[in-house]
Amino acid sequence: MKRITSLTLTAFMISFMSTDCTSAADFTADVVVYGDASGGVTAAIQATRMGKTALLVSPYGHLGGMTSSGLGWSDIGNDAILGGISREFYQRIYHYYQKPDAWKWEDASSFANKGQGVPALNKKTQLASTFEPKVAEAVFDSMARTAGFRILQGRLDLTQGVVKEGKRIKTIRLENGTEISGKMFIDASYEGDLLPLAGVSFMVGREANAAFSETANGNAGVAAKNQLPNGIDPYIVKNDASSGRLPGLQGVIGGEKGSADSRLQAYCYRMCLTHHPDNRLKIEKPKDYDETSYEILFRAIEVGQKNNFFKLSPLPNRKTDSNNEGGISTDFIGQNYGDGWNWTTLGHGDREKLAAKHRDWQLGLIWTLQNHPRVPQKIREFYQPWGLPKDEFVDHGHWPYQLYVREARRMKSDFVMTEAHCKKLTPIDDPVGLGAYSLDSHNTQRVVHDGMVKNEGDIQVSLSGKPYGISYRALIPKSTECENLLVPWALSSTHIAFGSIRMEPVFMILGQSAATAASIAIEQQQSVQEVEYAKLRARLLADGQILTFP
DSSP: OOOOOHHHHHHHHHHHEEOOOSSOOEEEEEEEEEOOBHHHHHHHHHHHHTTOOEEEEESSSSTBGGGGTTOOBOOOSOGGGOOHHHHHHHHHHHHHTTSGGGOSSSOGGGOOOBOSSSBSEETTTTEESBOOHHHHHHHHHHHHHHHTOEEEEOOBOTTTOEEEETTEEEEEEBTTSOEEEEEEEEEOOSSOTHHHHTTOOEEOSBOOGGGTTOSSOSOOOSOSTTOOOTTOOOEEETTEEEEEEOTTOOSSOOSOTTOOBOOOOOOBOOBOOBOOTTSEEOOOOOTTOOGGGGHHHHHHHHTTOOSOSSOOEEETTTEEEBOOOSSSSSOOTTOSEETTEEGGGSOHHHHHHHHHHHHHHHHHHHHHHHHOTTSOHHHHHHHTTOBEETTSSTTTTTSOSSOBOOOOOEEOOSSOBOHHHHTTSSOOSSEEEEEOSOEEEOOOEEEEETTEEEEEOOEEEOOTTOOEEEEGGGGSOOTTTOSSEEOSSSOSBOHHHHHHHTSHHHHHHHHHHHHHHHHHHHHHTOOGGGOOHHHHHHHHHHTTOOOOOO
């Protein structure tokens, strides 16, 4: 495989991406994909391979979403689910790292080669499950360039962004007035931003367990994992409730265990860090650093926490995918919603401001662990070698492009994926891909419980890596609402089932399957609800998708 460099990336962006968002224009394509994340890219590639014109709207100007924004320690669950374009992606990365010149900051022989349950670079399968962000983006760019679809940089008008004729989307409109018409539309955004504009029903938050006969949905109570240690006083002045609660701390849990609410699991950035001195940028104290924001951290240390403040999952070239770990970490718990609002209700500008707060919280967390006198010297010494890599996110302050929006809107269709489907207790007769990851939710709130600070919302239920089918019906709206929209990410699923389905490899799989259905619907002059599953299944299998597991 030819090595992909930043120069080829630059040439690609100039040649294929229209970046002028200052003036309105009109575009048209058979399949219009909104969202530049991994599943959006695979959707556009598949539509093009099926002979359709495709246009991908890129809100960030960088392809890959979380896969190229720091999530290099892949959450696969079982790599046997990978087929088609998703498998091609991970194979390309594997072959990239077989080249000697891919290893600039360490020798290939010194790399631990550990991934999440599988070798990072698996010689047997020739798949990579860990990789540097810039490598992932370059592979996506190469695949997009080969496919030849058009990429238009811009963001959806979140108030008047969809024009419909009857039950069909006719055009979508971007912030600058640009209108894009199409025959089929795919919402590949993490927020599900097309759903409300297209008149499609959706859900935000957690269903009650009773709603779908589940056991792991709704209010999770005070769980043991990713929990704060006992003994953290919740008040600004210890033992004085009249002084007020610590920042970021809500009142009591609110609601019985298993009850419904509108809370969202926490977001964070998947940080890419390095300890190589020649590629490391020192992390500076954020401009608006507020020491009181880390009082829970200080008190956690005081009562005995000594480590596990964030992960250092190894990537090639002495880098990390640093995710949340433990009770006080990179997750900005309870900061993606509030009274009368949540991440999905915000405009693009307000989302940018909130994302910046998440960034500054995490940078402040690292700076605090490295420098603050209330942090013991042994802890400071452990974290001091880490900084931002000079060769990642070079046009974005060496910080990831995409905030990890773990969950936002989820479509409410005639069919809903549930815990029973993920556990294979209820069979799926129209699978368009497989999932395998645990039922997973991060914490949603930080509360006062038994006179201490505790987290609520963490759920981790193992599925033992046994793949399950994901229904085609979960990707399509109700026929009464929209006939030409497919949703491979914010699909019709309960909160806890989505906790397994939402993984990036599955997003790639479902993006390809959605585009396949869209292309067949165009050819047959049908709605997405009318696509014959037998025909869809035959094409998916012909293109290498994995739809069943022994």
